[in-house]
Amino acid sequence: MRVLIAPDCFTGTLTAEQAARAIAEGWHRSAPDDHIDRLPLSDGGPGFVDVLHDARGGDLVVVPVSDPLGREVPASLLVRDEEGARTAYVEAAQACGLHLLGADERDPRLTSTFGVGQLIDAALAAGATRIVVGLGGSGTNDAGAGLLAALGAGDPRALARGGGALGALGDDAVPGLAATR
Known part of the structure; x- marks a missing residue:
């Protein structure tokens, strides 16, 4: 069999x-x-980059990023040249995963996706023209505001403060975004 x-x-x-x-x-x-x-x-959560690396190869690039509460943690992205493009695979859980938080730290009002933005920025710095983000196992709920702040959109002090700060943001928090609503 x-x-x-x-x-x-x-x-x-x-x-x-x-x-x-x-x-x-x-x-x-x-x-x-x-x-x-x-x-x-992998469903896109923890292990996403490792599973892809084992199956398809490529170069692992380790970068320091912020965890959901802003502490520095190492994270890996997988970079591959495929179909005429440089592709980077990013695992959001490595930067904002629930496993990075203690039981007493699991407060979505305070946690941020800033580190995911840092991973995307590292993928761009590695020459990626295509970026695939695996989502799952997150310990955040900031609607990607922290990610946007890490990539230079809006005021990083306001956007990277966690999900609880979203209600206080005005329409001008991310320039150009209000016009798309």
Whole structure:
């Protein structure tokens, strides 16, 4: 029999690759003659960049970014030349993931996507003409305001303060945005 094992991560316990390996080992113990293919997956959340790197290769670029509360953390983006374009794959959870916050820090009024904007900025600096952002596992709810601030839109002090600050922003918080509503 041929078996395909294609799990996502088991958040907080196993990466997708670790889960695939564990499942394959268990299966092999009970059916040693079966042919097993492992294909770790990601829904865009934690493990997105690792799964793509394992499957497709490319260059991992590690950059320091802000976590949801503004503390510096390392994050990786995957850069590949494909279809005549330089593509960067960014995992939002590496910058604003829930796993970066302690239980007492999980307050969407205070957390920001600023670090995701920093990852996108790093992708642009790496020459990317196409950027794919994996979304999932976020510990933020600021409607991307922090991301916009990191990329230079509007007042970074106002936009990067977390979801709770959004209600106080005026129509002029991001120049040109009010005209598109």
